[in-house]
Amino acid sequence: MRPTPPSPHADTHFPPDRIRNFSIIAHVDHGKSTLADRLLEATGAIAAGGQAQYLDKLQVERERGITAQTVSLVYRHLGADYLLNLIDTPGHVDFSYEVSRSLAACQGALLLVDASQGAQTVANFFLAFEQDLAIVPVLNKIDMDSAEPQRVAQQLKDAFDIEPEECLRVSAKTGLGLEAVLPAVVERVPPPRGDPSADLRMLLFDAYHDEYRGVVCLVEVLDGRVQKGDKITAASTGTHYEVNEVGLLAPEPQPTGELLTGQVGYMLVGMKDTRSARVGDTWHHQRMPVPALPGFKSAKSMVFAGIFPLSADGFEQLQAAMERLTLNDASGKPRAAWCLRSTAVAVRRENSNALGAGFRCGFLGLLHMDVFRQRLEQEHGASVIVTAPTVPCRVVLPGGDTLELQNPAEFPLNVKIAEVWEPTVAATIVTPNDYVGSIMQLCQDRRGEMQEHAVLGAGRTLLKYHLPLAELGGDYYDELKSVSSGYASFDYEEAEQAHLQRLDILINGEPVDALARVVHRDKAQVVGRRLCAKLRDLMDRQQFEVVLQASAGGRIVARETLKAYRKNVLAKCYGGDVSRKRKLLEKQKEGKKRMRRVGSVDVPQEVFHELMKAGNKG
Structure with missing residues (x-):
């Protein structure tokens, strides 16, 4: 794959049949950032041997494998120049709606699979499959000693019905086999389906804030064209804007003056706040409305x-x-990662x-x-x-009224409640067969209900569970990786709801609001005991006895006692009647009681960090 001289801004007049919009779908650590680097180098977008993980702009992106960026590339194939728009996504389930909106701007996807680990990208594949995208399977890391491309290709056949001969075998690190990737994109991914002569219709699939230029909107032109100076309208809010600048990302912003049918680029419209840019919205020319694109919805905090x-x-x-x-x-998410910045916290x-x-x-x-x-x-x-992450729960009162609660401290006390519901998720776990028993035990400890157990060819198993969303907090993911030696993959999506109740931690009878949480009624006693025991070990002793309690459903479900510091008042008693010793001990005991009534207990800040983990263990 040799560098190609043309750049996207040299000639913007690419007809739709010479445009390809695609994404890369991959699990964490399967080599997506490295592959993206090689594609940028192959098209001359960046210099070969430059900065690794070029599209990962922030430290958090590099540490967590959150790669997401939009970039336009020009690739010459069989004597013709093609505009390739890579609309990348991190693919994490937290941002599945934003991922689906970005995939809506694509016609194909590279399904990147680690040849040494096997098929793990289950949820992301089906997001692309449901949108009828052309899938180009790519087996990466074939240069590794542990790579088994034949076995992994058979797994893709068993899991996704992808024929083994369709799989490309590459090594993004060494460059082996990469010369087949971009030709496969051109040949297998269909061009965008749009009408250049129709009224303007655009999909807004991302936005981020630039310190100097305001909000940068990323759009795909589905029909018609948009030019600098056009007046446009957001269909969901009816807000009007004027296009101040329009262009392509190559990978840095390159003004072109217009975007044509099928092209993906950026726009500056004078928007000041990214909350005004609603992912999935349809934009059109002012006073020229068009049918809105399906699937739009507002983001919901979970x-x-x-x-x-x-x-x-x-x-x-x-x-x-x-x-x-x-x-x-x-969204408080990385500026350089499209789906990590477009939804407000x-x-x-x-x-x-x-x-x-x-x-x-x-x-x-x-x-x-x-x-x-x-x-x-x-x-x-x-x-x-x-504080400990909590999920929104729904409280149903006897009269039929409902309360939506976001904070455990808001949970009603001394009020008759008909039902309490919590959100659950449908989880998909792919693991080697050796770890199935340990993972099933972990899911059962987290109140999981098995829905499916299937074998994916030789050596791998797919498990589907219904799990409460609250159980995924704390150290669940760490435990999953621990019991599977790091080989299990985990995806989830929203499901129905289940029963809950409030758990309070009391110190000397006073509730500590920061330690309150909402738990399943069957686990209130277990979690309460664990929190009280952990709190006893972490807190400093006082001059008086401190009582630690857990309360749920109007009753005490757990108790621990933090013993007081005591002076040895019997030291001066070298003999004599035992009643003298008793008198001294009773006098000390009364003094401790008076001190407890007037004394206050301060909880050290570091205690809160430790208790966030203790209450979530299975």
Whole structure:
């Protein structure tokens, strides 16, 4: 694959039949970033041997394998230049809606599979399959000693009905076999289906905030054309904009003055806030409405957590960091990753009796929450405490009224409740056969219900479970990787709901709101005992006895006692009657009781970090 001289901005007049829009679908660590680098080098978009993982702009993206970017490439095939638009996605389930909207801008996808690990990209494949995309299977890392391309090709046949002879065998690291990838994209992926003469219809599939230019909108032109100076309208909100700049990403922004049918590029329309750019929206010329694209919906927060400063005097620094992060990225997700920036984090002020002033934030999922926390610490230097992640639950009262709760502290007490429901997920696990028993035990401990057990050819098994979303917090993913020696893959999607109740932690009879959580009624006692035992081990002893309790459903389900420091009041008793010793002990006991009534117990900040993990273990 030799570098191709033309650049996308040299000639923008590519007819639809010479445009290919495609994505790369891959599991974590299967080599997607490396393959993207090789494709950019092969088309001359970047210099060979340059920065590795070119599309991963931030530290968090490199650490977590979150690669996502849109880039336009020109490739010469059989004497003709083709415009190849790589609309990449990280493919994590937290952002499955955004992934589906980006796949809607594609006509094909490269299904990248590690030849040494096998087929693990289950949920992402079916997202592409449901949108009728052309799938080009690519077996990567064939240069490794542990690679088994024949066996993995047979797995793809068993799992996805992909014929083994259709699979390309490559090594993105060494360049072996890469000369077949781009020709396969040109030949196997169909061109976009659009009408150049029709009224303008565009799909908005991403947006991010640029510090100097405002919101940058990424769009695909489905019909017609858009030019600089055009007046356009967002179908979902009816808001009108003027196109100030339009062009292609190659991979840096290159103004072209217009985008034609089938092309994917960026627009500047004077938008100030990414929350105004709704992923999946249809845009059209002003006063020239067109039918809206199907599948549009607003993003919905699925996981909520409190974010508090490590110390009370750090609130102003945290507030400034939150403002900068949410302005730069309405989702608090990496700026360079399209689906990690286009959906806003729900943020509101919150005051906790235990942790002071902070924020209550809603996220798309657990990875989204963890990335947001990591960016606060790495990029803005904020030291924070993140409370245990909770999921929104629905409380049904006897009269039929319902309450949607995002914070366990809002759970109604001393009120008759008909039902409490929690969201669950349909989880798909692909694992080597040796670890099936351990993974089944882990899922059962997390209240999972098996839905399917299937063998994928030689040596691999597919398990499908219904799991409560709340059980995926804490260390579930770490335990899954531990019991499977890192080989199991995990995907999930939304399912129905199940029963819940509130669990409070009391210290000397006073509830600590930051430690409250919502758990399944069958696990309230187990979780309560574990939290109380952990709290007893972590807290400092006081001059008086401290009682630690867990309360659920109006009753105490667990108790631990933190013994007091005591002075040896019997040291001066070198003899005499035992009643003298009893009198001294009773006098000390009464003094401890008085101290307990007037004394307060401070919970060290580091205790909250440890308890976030303890309450989620199976």
